[in-house]
Amino acid sequence: MAEPLLSLDDLAVHFKIGNALGGGIKTLKAVDGVTLDVKPGECLGLVGESGCGKSTLALAIMGLLPPTRGTIGVDGQEISGSKAPDRMRMARTVQMVFQDPYASLNPRQTVRRTLADPLRLHGVRDKAEVEARVMDMMAKVGLRPEQADRYPHEFSGGQRQRIGIARALILKPKLVLCDEPVSALDVSIRAQIINLLLELKDELGLAYIMISHDLGVVEHVSDRVAVMYLGRIVEQGGWQEIFENPRHPYTRALIAAIPDPFHRAAISAKAKARGEIASALNPPPGCHFHPRCPLKADICVSQDPVLAAVAEGHRAACHFRDRVS
Amino acid sequence: MSTAIKLPRLRLKGGTSLWIGGGLVATAVMAAVLAPWIALTDPVMDANLMNAEIPPGLEYPFGTDAQGRDIYSRIVYGARISLSVGIISQICNSLIGVTLGLTAGYWGGWWDDLVSGLTNLMLAIPSLVFALAIMAILGPGLVSLVIALGLTSWSYSCRIARAQVLSLKSQGYVQAARILGYGDLRIMFTQVLPNILGPLIVIATLGMGGAILSEAALSFLGLGIRPPFPSWGSMLSEARDQITTAPWLSVFPGLAIFFTVLGLNLLGDGLRDILDPQSTTRRA
Amino acid sequence: MTGPLLKVDNLRISLAGDGATYSAVENVSFEIGRGEAFGLVGESGCGKSITALAVMGLLRRPLSLGGGRIVLDGKEIQDASAAEMRRLRGKRIAMIFQEPMTALNPLSPVGKQIAEMFVLHEGMGWNEAMDRAEDALRQVRVPSPERRIKDYPHQLSGGMRQRVMIAIALACGPDLLVADEPTTALDVTVQAEIIDLMAELCAAKGTAILMISHDLGLVANMCKRVAVMYAGRIVESQAAEAIFATPSHPYTRGLVDSLPRLGERSKRGRQRLREISGVVPSIAAYPAGCRFNPRCPSVTEVCREVVPEATPLPAEGLVRCHHHG
Ligand SMILES: Nc1ncnc2c1ncn2[C@@H]1O[C@H](COP(=O)(O)OP(=O)(O)OP(=O)(O)O)[C@@H](O)[C@H]1O
Ligand SMILES: Nc1ncnc2c1ncn2[C@@H]1O[C@H](COP(=O)(O)OP(=O)(O)OP(=O)(O)O)[C@@H](O)[C@H]1O
Ligand code: SF4
Ligand code: SF4
Ligand SMILES: [Mg+2]
Ligand SMILES: [Mg+2]
Numbered sequence: 001m002a003e004p005l006l007s008l009d010d011l012a013v014h015f016k017i018g019n020a021l022g023g024g025i026k027t028l029k030a031v032d033g034v035t036l037d038v039k040p041g042e043c044l045g046l047v048g049e050s051g052c053g054k055s056t057l058a059l060a061i062m063g064l065l066p067p068t069r070g071t072i073g074v075d076g077q078e079i080s081g082s083k084a085p086d087r088m089r090m091a092r093t094v095q096m097v098f099q100d101p102y103a104s105l106n107p108r109q110t111v112r113r114t115l116a117d118p119l120r121l122h123g124v125r126d127k128a129e130v131e132a133r134v135m136d137m138m139a140k141v142g143l144r145p146e147q148a149d150r151y152p153h154e155f156s157g158g159q160r161q162r163i164g165i166a167r168a169l170i171l172k173p174k175l176v177l178c179d180e181p182v183s184a185l186d187v188s189i190r191a192q193i194i195n196l197l198l199e200l201k202d203e204l205g206l207a208y209i210m211i212s213h214d215l216g217v218v219e220h221v222s223d224r225v226a227v228m229y230l231g232r233i234v235e236q237g238g239w240q241e242i243f244e245n246p247r248h249p250y251t252r253a254l255i256a257a258i259p260d261p262f263h264r265a266a267i268s269a270k271a272k273a274r275g276e277i278a279s280a281l282n283p284p285p286g287c288h289f290h291p292r293c294p295l296k297a298d299i300c301v302s303q304d305p306v307l308a309a310v311a312e313g314h315r316a317a318c319h320f321r322d323r324v325s
Numbered sequence: 326m327s328t329a330i331k332l333p334r335l336r337l338k339g340g341t342s343l344w345i346g347g348g349l350v351a352t353a354v355m356a357a358v359l360a361p362w363i364a365l366t367d368p369v370m371d372a373n374l375m376n377a378e379i380p381p382g383l384e385y386p387f388g389t390d391a392q393g394r395d396i397y398s399r400i401v402y403g404a405r406i407s408l409s410v411g412i413i414s415q416i417c418n419s420l421i422g423v424t425l426g427l428t429a430g431y432w433g434g435w436w437d438d439l440v441s442g443l444t445n446l447m448l449a450i451p452s453l454v455f456a457l458a459i460m461a462i463l464g465p466g467l468v469s470l471v472i473a474l475g476l477t478s479w480s481y482s483c484r485i486a487r488a489q490v491l492s493l494k495s496q497g498y499v500q501a502a503r504i505l506g507y508g509d510l511r512i513m514f515t516q517v518l519p520n521i522l523g524p525l526i527v528i529a530t531l532g533m534g535g536a537i538l539s540e541a542a543l544s545f546l547g548l549g550i551r552p553p554f555p556s557w558g559s560m561l562s563e564a565r566d567q568i569t570t571a572p573w574l575s576v577f578p579g580l581a582i583f584f585t586v587l588g589l590n591l592l593g594d595g596l597r598d599i600l601d602p603q604s605t606t607r608r609a
Numbered sequence: 610m611t612g613p614l615l616k617v618d619n620l621r622i623s624l625a626g627d628g629a630t631y632s633a634v635e636n637v638s639f640e641i642g643r644g645e646a647f648g649l650v651g652e653s654g655c656g657k658s659i660t661a662l663a664v665m666g667l668l669r670r671p672l673s674l675g676g677g678r679i680v681l682d683g684k685e686i687q688d689a690s691a692a693e694m695r696r697l698r699g700k701r702i703a704m705i706f707q708e709p710m711t712a713l714n715p716l717s718p719v720g721k722q723i724a725e726m727f728v729l730h731e732g733m734g735w736n737e738a739m740d741r742a743e744d745a746l747r748q749v750r751v752p753s754p755e756r757r758i759k760d761y762p763h764q765l766s767g768g769m770r771q772r773v774m775i776a777i778a779l780a781c782g783p784d785l786l787v788a789d790e791p792t793t794a795l796d797v798t799v800q801a802e803i804i805d806l807m808a809e810l811c812a813a814k815g816t817a818i819l820m821i822s823h824d825l826g827l828v829a830n831m832c833k834r835v836a837v838m839y840a841g842r843i844v845e846s847q848a849a850e851a852i853f854a855t856p857s858h859p860y861t862r863g864l865v866d867s868l869p870r871l872g873e874r875s876k877r878g879r880q881r882l883r884e885i886s887g888v889v890p891s892i893a894a895y896p897a898g899c900r901f902n903p904r905c906p907s908v909t910e911v912c913r914e915v916v917p918e919a920t921p922l923p924a925e926g927l928v929r930c931h932h933h934g
Contacts (some may be wrong), residue, residue: 243875
């Protein structure tokens with residue numbers, strides 16, 4: 001079996017909220033004990049509701065937030081709370097595509113500079129080579145050569161996202177984190193970007209972590225899927241298992257909630273979650289999902305369910321993982 | 326009635342204030358640059374007590390002073406000193422303020438606390454008082470004047486730079502630069518600084534006006550440029566005693582200061598409207 | 610009385626820009642029957658919200674009504690006075706906005722804001738109105754409403770706030786509820802619940818809904834008929850099932866095909882998503898003729914010159930295309 005490109009071990013990122021004077025300091029457990037692997041060339045879909053910690057997890061992997069606990073292993077390099085990453089080496093291994101194509105490009109830099117500067121920074125001295133790689137990357141993401149000297153404001157949202165993808169790929173990373181890469185784009189543009197990401201994956205042998213709340217997109221692109229709820233992974237497995245045989249009640253609720261005109265009432269109303277998402281500041285005891293869970297029992301309140309296998313490569317964190325089907 | 330409606334709209338476009346301000350400042354700069362050619366006499370050496378205190382007229386357009394020197398020529402040469410003091414001290418202030426503000430905003434932590442504390446301290450004490458203290462230590466003269474003014478009003482650009490960095494820090498492109506392996510200083514100077522130059526230029530322009538006023542005040546108090554060298558402040562200082570008998574001695578340097586400072590302020594305002602369009606609402 | 614509840618006929622909305630006046634919306638016509646849920650779908654900027662504002666009589670500079678009729682219950686209201694419109698709003702037509710925080714008064718407890726509707730429109734006393742407010746909160750399934758009526762908007766989660774908005778909107782049993790992206794700011798599972806709630810309450814009270822969203826799936830799930838807008842015009846309207854089964858306009862077809870469908874991948878393997886080429890035009894640069902022509906795969910010469918007329922489709926449908934099929 002291939003060595004994992006990325007392996008998270010019990011990763012936690014906590015934030016201190018408030019100040020000592022007014023009301024005291026509270027701990028917000030944005031990510032709380034996540035264990036995950038991503039293999040080379042694989043696409044891991046990461047889904048979960050707003051505020052469940054997906055972006056925080058991504059930033060920690062990128063080395064932009066120090067982990068409170070646990071370790072991140074990236075291509076043989078280890079990051080932990082006490083050990084900061086070698087940023088230059090990290091940069092050539094992991095890159096990121098951001099959600100907002102408007103805020104993620106420097107308004108004062110042309111496309112050429114946005115792409116060429118990182119190359120020079122990473123030691124590509126030969127002018128002709130820099131130019132060739134910039135042009136090659138622009139062509140790969142579907143931008144025309146004459147657009148190289150334009151500024152971001154001259155591009156549409158979809159084109160900007162192409163520039164953002166080009167910037168992420170220019171250093172030839174092995175893993176690319178895509179944090180909601182299409183949700184800020186016009187609906188009719190999204191397919192272009194999803195297709196592009198998939199083409200580049202095949203062409204360059206990239207691994208992705210695809211963060212999205214659009215389950216249709218996640219099913220389409222992922223090889224494996226991890227479902228997060230309030231800072232923890234509640235279910236993880238191959239895309240087909242997750243979508244066809246979800247074992248965690250939250251995953252089922254998520255799938256049931258998708259307004260899909262082709263599958264009206266495909267999953268019974270019983271699967272639907274009731275009530276509001278709890279706040280990450282004071283999550284409910286035991287299973288975080290219990291206030292909304294249709295299968296809740298006493299044990300769910302008193303005891304944390306562990307993420308355990310239900311089948312080969314398919315794990316769920318629910319006391320009744322074997323009964324849900 | 327129609328002008329009442331039109332004027333603010335022009336101002337919003339940076340039109341009037343930019344042009345009037347730019348014109349006034351350009352005049353002062355031209356005077357400074359072309360001084361040797363447009364001055365009628367030497368501003369220091371051509372003293373002639375025979376010509377003392379001649380009122381403005383054909384031969385001496387702005388009159389002469391107690392030593393018989395041509396005031397027009399002294400004002401033209403004085404522009405060199407006043408503007409240099411304004412420009413150089415503002416460059417110092419901007420360098421200090423921007424460096425501190427950028428690093429404080431970007432790094433945060435104890436460094437930010439320290440810089441913010443220092444900034445607040447500087448804002449609490451009028452910068453002129455600070456400058457006075459420094460001048461008292463260094464003694465009068467052009468160099469110490471520039472040092473005094475260049476060290477004492479960086480708090481504005483520091484505050485602006487810090488606030489802007491804080492809002493830009495979480496922008497995708499700054500994060501992307503970190504992910505690409507850019508060092509902190511490189512990020513500050515290539516990603517952040519170019520995007521906050523607008524407001525900083527505005528602050529520096531406005532600050533230049535302040536520095537020229539401070540120069541005048543310090544020189545007036547005898548701490549700045551010392552006679553016989555012509556700075557607008559020292560000319561005012563010299564004219565103190567003749568304010569009733571020979572008012573032109575103080576009126577013309579006063580007008581020079583007034584129009585230059587006004588010009589810089591209008592220019593700053595106009596630039597703000599162009600460079601930082603959001604501020605028009607904030608200012609109201 | 611027979612006849613539709615709301616009839617919008619040939620609506621045009623002008624937008625005064627610097628120097629020029631644009632038609633932000635034109636030729637927009639639709640009808641909503643009593644108690645019917647009608648959906649209006651389209652991409653960002655196509656004019657959905659301003660159409661809703663026009664119906665509510667809330668257009669403000671630089672937008673203005675450029676022409677057309679708005680008929681509520683047989684009575685033309687496009688020229689109604691401000692006072693008349695104020696009386697209609699809340700009592701006969703109510704509105705829910707995308708971001709409830711901006712529509713709620715942050716300084717007033719939510720119970721009072723609901724009660725205000727009863728006081729204002731039904732002349733109730735405050736005591737009785739507060740009791741009714743509590744009932745209204747219970748109806749929208751806010752847990753422990755007796756305590757919640759004293760809460761301020763910022764103390765509630767996004768989903769709770771939207772429930773309060775629904776309670777306010779439905780307080781006086783309006784004939785028409787205009788819901789402008791009521792769940793876009795919410796999470797998928799919460800969104801599903803809010804939509805269910807809205808549909809259920811409206812069905813119980815016989816309230817018609819004008820549902821606005823960019824999410825075709827969501828709208829089709831909830832509404833009987835759906836109209837699709839593109840660049841300020843309605844390009845197609847059909848029964849909800851038909852719009853997915855037999856989309857007639859090239860834009861709708863492209864949109865339906867470009868969405869990754871849940872379950873599709875396990876049936877047929879991963880297919881490349883169909884893309885719509887090009888970008889959404891900006892209002893100042895709407896193309897002549899059919900506004901979809903620069904992106905349309907079936908474009909011909911006539912499309913670039915002649916604005917297509919609305920052509921009827923079976924079952925009360927309409928399509929605006931020279932070559933629909
Ligand atoms: N810098 C920070 N300081 C304090 N709290 C934070 C910080 N960043 C994130 N949080 C909190 O951590 C939690 C997780 O946030 P995160 O942005 O990771 O969610 P997410 O899953 O990406 O949500 P979304 O889908 O909305 O992007 C949230 O409750 C958020 O408020
Ligand atoms: N107050 C305004 N001033 C100027 N232009 C406006 C104003 N309100 C709307 N517009 C323009 O009118 C057009 C239609 O806007 P509208 O808000 O109806 O779009 P929408 O379909 O609701 O989009 P979204 O999905 O983003 O809400 C847009 O091009 C918008 O820029
Ligand atoms: S552990 Fe209990 S509460 Fe949690 S998901 Fe499973 S059944 Fe529901
Ligand atoms: S009218 Fe022509 S351009 Fe427009 S949608 Fe129909 S075929 Fe395409
Ligand atoms: Mg996020
Ligand atoms: Mg809208």
